[in-house]
Amino acid sequence: MPWTEMLQFSSRRSPIVCTRGCTASSQPLATNAGLDILKKGGNAADAAVAMAAVLNLTEPFSTGIGGDCNCLFYHGPTKKVYGLNGSGRSPQLLTLDLLKKEGFVETNPLPLSHANLVTVPGAAAGWCDTVHLFGSKKLSLGEILQPAIELAERGFPVSEITAFHWNREANILQRPGNQHGKDLLLQGQSPKSGQIFKNPLLAQTFKELAQSGKRGFYEGRIAKAIVETIQRNGGVMSLGDLKEHTSTEVAPIFTDYKSLRIWELPPNGQGITALMVLNMLENFNIKEMDHNSADYVHLLAEAVKLSFADSFQFCADPARVLVPVEELLAKNYSKQRSELINMQRANSKSIHGNPSGAGGDTVYFTAVDAEGSACSFINSNSTNFGTGLVPEGCGFALQNRGAHFSLNPEHPNCLVPGKRPYHTIIPGLATSPVTGELLCSFGVMGGFMQPQGHVQVLLNMLEFGMNPQEALDAPRFCLEYEKSGGTWKLSLEEGISEPAAQRLIARGHNVHWPVRGHERSLFGRGQIITKGTWWESQHALIAEDDQEVLWAGSDPRSDGCAIGY
Template identity: 55%
Template sequence: AALAVTEPCSTGLGGDAFCLFYNAHTGEIHGLNGSGRAAEAQSLDFMEGRGFSAEAPPPVFDALNVTVPGAPACWCDTLQLFGSRKLPLQDVLRGAVELADGGFPVAELTAHHWGRCASELQAAGRALGPDLLIQGRAPKSGQVFRNPALAQTLRELGERGKPAFYQGRVAKAIVDVLRENGGVMTEEDLKKHNSEVVRPISIEYKGVTLWEPPPNGQGLAALLLLNILDNFPLKGQGHNSADYIHIFTEAVRLTQVDVLRYLGDQGHVTVPVDALLDKSYGRVRARSISTDSVTHGNTGSDTVYFCVIDSEGNACSFVNSNYLGFGSGLVPKGCGFSLQNRGANFSLIRGHPNVICGGKRPFHTIICALLTDSNTRELLAALGVMGAFMQPQGHVQVLLNMLEFGMNPQQALDAPRVYVHYDQKNGQWTVNLEEGIDQSVAEELRRRGHNVNSPVTGHMRCQFGRGQIITVGNWWDPSVNQTDRPIPRVLWAGSDPRADGCAQGF
């Protein structure tokens, strides 16, 4: 909630959220899908009737891309399902209310991001609402920003819970601003929203189990990627060597093809998760990778993350996002937050698992993760790496940094990263290499046929994700005898230098 106040260009009440929770008493891992659904009036026929198609989708900031905000319900449900019951919601939100009412100095990286996102909206013909500006401008670094409208919305949420958002004043304001801009969401769409308790999916890698949210989230991508990479001698190749990055890049490409082919809302389609995560399928995909050249093929934001481990050993891995900065940039009158545009990730191809449909959740980029010991199921870590389609790549790179290369949590986050993505403008896969990766590596990758962008520096490094991690013990240290588990309960934490984050103990 505090991040919704201090970093509204990344997250807020108008966005979605996912949660993974580790219960230290039972060793069980629970998941909560807090993503919203399309308005009931929306369908492929409806979109085609508006003149849209797969080749000509709605503009990314269009009101038709706004799905029901799932974050407020997810906050309430997380507290209800997994909280200690020692604090009511009103007390939990009090600090955020005070921040919004009293104001706060805007952090440097947040100010840059705030200004850039506001400018992108303006360039697209969408002026950000006055609640999120100071005299029509994005706040500067160090400038004190106040948002009394958001304070009131949070205050009402604390007092009345979910009905304060999904019914009444706020719901009406959401529907009004969407209708004014061509949207079709109704108050009934908001009223019937609910979070979904889900069974997390996982894969084992060298004694550690990585847990991710199931589809419609892209946690499946992280597991598919790790399943392919398990077939290569990554440690022997060397961290961020040309061989290592080449194999990683090719595995990402294969993973993305599978994800875009199969992933959708499991309330509407069947996703063959078990078959895709079978070790034999990982071996088949790995065999299609050439170790010295690109295997050609085709395919096809902004978030905040936090993790907490309490004194009893319970862990919460939580991610919350608007998508693309301020999302749609539409701000319900008197509410103090912008509405997401997650519907931009729906497919407009008839028969596709992710095709738009009323009451359906779109393909979702935000994911959170937990690590457990594959033998004992004891908690090893809570982690997340924010950054749209970079997130599964970030999860895997941070995990490999620790498991294969013995880095501690902070080193694993600090290390230069790779971002593999499909550039729709030029129809090419591009490998972005962060500053710190040797240029000889970039040249060798180009020789193998990769389209390489290197080095990526400055504020542009945010594309490599912004991670946080807490580990239980130093299981990542190669000098630790793994048979000594359970590990002494010392918590280690790291926070990404690419973001305005921190690691704290209380």
């Protein structure tokens, strides 16, 4: 196998250190666009939206305006944390009965390219609302989108890892009947690394959004193109579904783990999964365990299983069903769940608890500005290129987020019209529970890897003293629930030792080891910006002499970088 296919990990990076502002994403052009916005007087929220737009252009298989977004915003002057749910809802005409008539039920779900998996794309409204609610008010939406518009018209050279994944997923754009999939290809093929790719249609879409705001996307030409494409391919979304879409400002949820207060968005997002894991881990002495040892991976994996069992059962749209968030996050409930962990044997079941008795490809990116505010932002098509359906004249693909609905009518997350599905994309923040100071803005993308990634990189810093770059560099594990067999698969990245893998097998884990090369994408791609060096053992909180210094890292599993000034 050629070395380029193996994707060797033989270099190292130092963490970025700066004082006035910092951005981090999976694409250098996006990171740079965000920093430029900061230098022009924009704040972290403005910079995040600029990065979101550039990432739509440079990494279209992962993200775009045809998908959803979510964000957490930390306001430096007031030390308050805000949340925005930018996910879309199911069409009003889409029902379980309709799908059943077409032969689709829980045991025979829709294929990932089916047009009825397109929920209303929430990203456009999410970008507009992020700027409106949290932005500096010094830059217009047009100025924020301008870097992406210029790059789309001028073209950009495609980076190495991006080219690999673009090629791997290009078949969904090339399939018969996908009339405009070619708009995201070069002469019918995916672009190679170093080739210039232009997307003037996407530039026009961004211009219309800049000129007319949300109406420029959810009404008029773009909306008609979206609906026409979906209906031509057997979907039922209407112009009314698009016109009625709104983002939702939400109160973030949190838990305290030692000297950190970790913030996530509430359901329908799965951020609560990470918080439940951390609550369980409080009942164990992590520091006694070697990093990525068999004991350590086993403990985290078992806690992840128990947390997913609960979130798979209870996490749904709180506007449509009652989600017991407070009960799931109760420390006594987590203590009860942690007592189910057998340190000598893997749990093969996925059984949710009873909290009432207790007392899914993506891009993640972040920015911190000179005011001390931070924006933790995530944007996604769901799976690669989503459905692969590209509306005429628009330059982006439509998501397939509806795949995360249950088709079981008794399940809290079952499909009903106008409902948000269980959502995998989760931004993260950490603050001091004592002072309210920002400690870090962070995230790890990658479907159900995301809460697992949040926990692993946080523990890398807090329990093992790693700086942000080291925390992202360290090998990770990923648990996947194989629904067909009702079993858990534990994948271990190259760098976790063979003896550890063998001990995990002996405890009953279904281990896949080592995962290397491009397959490392399984473990997500993260970004971290921290304030101060709180991860060092002598710094329980931010010390006065380093509180103005930002430290940042960017995941080596992507093409991206962190930069600051």
